[in-house]
Amino acid sequence: MDAPQHAYADLGPATVLNAVDALGYRASGHLLALNSYENRVYQVGLEDAGFIVAKFYRPGRWSREAILEEHAFCNELVAAEIPVVGPLADDQGETLFEFEGFRFALYPRRGGRWPDLENxxxxxxxxxxxxxxxxxxxxxxxxxxxxxxxxxxxxxxxxxxxxxxxxxxxxxxxxxxxxxxxxxxxxxxxxxxxxxxxxxxxxxxxxxxxxxxxxxxxxxxxxxxxxxxxxxxxxxxxxxxxxxxxxxxxxxxxxxxxxxxxxxxxxxxxxxxxxxxxxxxxxxxxxxxxxxxxxxxxxxxxxxxxxxxxxxxxxxxxxxxxxxxxxx
CATH class of the missing domain: 1.10.510.10 (Transferase(Phosphotransferase) domain 1)
Known part of the structure; x- marks a missing residue:
């Protein structure tokens, strides 16, 4: 009997880029996997020379409702002018999307360095x-x-x-x-x-x-x-x-x-x-x-x-x- 396929086995570069394209962002083909293990997170280059971050949630970990609560809390913090990087919304205000069986969200890319906690x-x-x-x-x-x-x-x-x-x-x-x-x-x-x-x-x-x-x-x-x-x-x-x-x-x-x-x-x-x-x-x-x-x-x-x-x-x-x- 074949071993069961892992949940992320079908999440390849083409799937990531096509998911981003499906939301109206024109991906340039530049793709960089970021340091994340629980989920799969990628920096995606855009044709306008910008970047976004695509986060694909681990299948079976959170319900749709639980993910939307995360997004809602994040947006409440943003509305309170707390510097949290919140999810991007489409024209209908949706922040959680699905593509070929994967739930994902998009975020603006924000840089920064490790905090100096001795200060x-x-x-x-x-x-x-x-x-x-x-x-x-x-x-x-x-x-x-x-x-x-x-x-x-x-x-x-x-x-x-x-x-x-x-x-x-x-x-x-x-x-x-x-x-x-x-x-x-x-x-x-x-x-x-x-x-x-x-x-x-x-x-x-x-x-x-x-x-x-x-x-x-x-x-x-x-x-x-x-x-x-x-x-x-x-x-x-x-x-x-x-x-x-x-x-x-x-x-x-x-x-x-x-x-x-x-x-x-x-x-x-x-x-x-x-x-x-x-x-x-x-x-x-x-x-x-x-x-x-x-x-x-x-x-x-x-x-x-x-x-x-x-x-x-x-x-x-x-x-x-x-x-x-x-x-x-």
């Missing part, structure tokens, strides 16, 4: 924008996009890894017992934080999704926008030693609170959220291991060494969650 002024600037993003995020709720919680990122991710047979047999007991303890720690941290407001978030606000120019930052890729606590959009900007993270956090919150109060109890969730992201990331790689692109991009995944290092990193997180939370 306190830049951190305060980002904090101000995040406060404004969350002011928009609280105005309504997602109906079709997921929540960021221990169930979706933790429990379901661990179950997929274990049931899929990804853990080497000699590490199975160690992984099972460790994640069980971690999930208990995370549950206790959420209980300690008490009542925490959840709202619509960017959801994946790491430096790679921030492009900096002389005019300041702009933000891309709301593909993982979801409902969760505000601190989720803050902690991924923190790195280094504990003292360095505390200083960066103070700058971010100083800017944030020019536009919106920040609940200090959410600081208890920083290391639990980091732990959930690590577990979820491993499960994300496992879920996509049938995609040939992942074998090329992540050849180290699903080796004994990978799982040994993953378990070690999670043990370090267990210790980190026992430390007092960062303070502003």
């Amino acid at each position: 306190p002024d830049n951190l305060e600037w980002l904090g101000r924008y995040l406060g404004r993003v969350h002011n928009v995020g609280q105005t309504r709720a997602f109906a079709h996009r997921p929540r960021l919680d221990a169930q979706s990122f933790g429990i379901e991710s661990c179950q997929f890894i274990l049931e899929g047979g990804f853990i080497p047999s000699h590490l199975d007991v160690a992984y099972r017992s460790l994640v069980e303890d971690l999930l208990k720690q995370i549950e206790a941290a959420y209980a300690s934080a008490g009542r925490v407001e959840t709202l619509r978030l960017h959801g994946d606000f790491h430096p790679g999704n921030i492009l900096w120019t002389e005019a300041g930052p702009h933000f891309v890729d709301l593909d993982d926008c979801r409902t969760g606590p505000a601190v989720q959009d803050i902690w991924m900007l923190l790195s280094g030693e504990r003292s360095e993270m505390a200083l960066a956090l103070s700058e971010l919150i100083e800017g944030y609170e020019l536009f919106r109060d920040f609940n200090r109890r959410e600081l208890t969730l920083i290391e639990p959220l980091r732990t959930l992201r690590m577990i979820h990331y491993a499960a994300w790689l496992a879920r996509r291991w049938d995609d040939p692109a992942f074998h090329q991009a992540f050849p180290w995944f699903n080796t004994d060494r990978y799982w040994e290092e993953h378990i070690l990193s999670l043990r370090e997180q267990a210790a980190a969650m026992n430390e007092p939370p960062l303070s502003v």
Whole structure:
């Protein structure tokens, strides 16, 4: 029996260019694959010497309604004069299109460099924008996009890894017992934080999704926008030693609170959220291991060494969650 065809097997250059042409953009034939694995994203040259970006959504990941919620949230942020790169609309106002079975969207090309997060002024600037993003995020709720919680990122991710047979047999007991303890720690941290407001978030606000120019930052890729606590959009900007993270956090919150109060109890969730992201990331790689692109991009995944290092990193997180939370 032939192996099942991968969802992206039919998405070749001709399909991409023809999809763009079908919307009235005259593609020049210049095509550059951009750094994206969950979806397929391309820079497409146009005959007028300009460029657009075409994003083809991974089939079966999001419903049409969930994608349209992403676009709507993005457009709300643009309307609030927050520098988010939003999807292009056709003459009927549509932003999500289909071509030969693929859902896709088009975006203007926007350049920029990696943000300098050692600059306190830049951190305060980002904090101000995040406060404004969350002011928009609280105005309504997602109906079709997921929540960021221990169930979706933790429990379901661990179950997929274990049931899929990804853990080497000699590490199975160690992984099972460790994640069980971690999930208990995370549950206790959420209980300690008490009542925490959840709202619509960017959801994946790491430096790679921030492009900096002389005019300041702009933000891309709301593909993982979801409902969760505000601190989720803050902690991924923190790195280094504990003292360095505390200083960066103070700058971010100083800017944030020019536009919106920040609940200090959410600081208890920083290391639990980091732990959930690590577990979820491993499960994300496992879920996509049938995609040939992942074998090329992540050849180290699903080796004994990978799982040994993953378990070690999670043990370090267990210790980190026992430390007092960062303070502003």
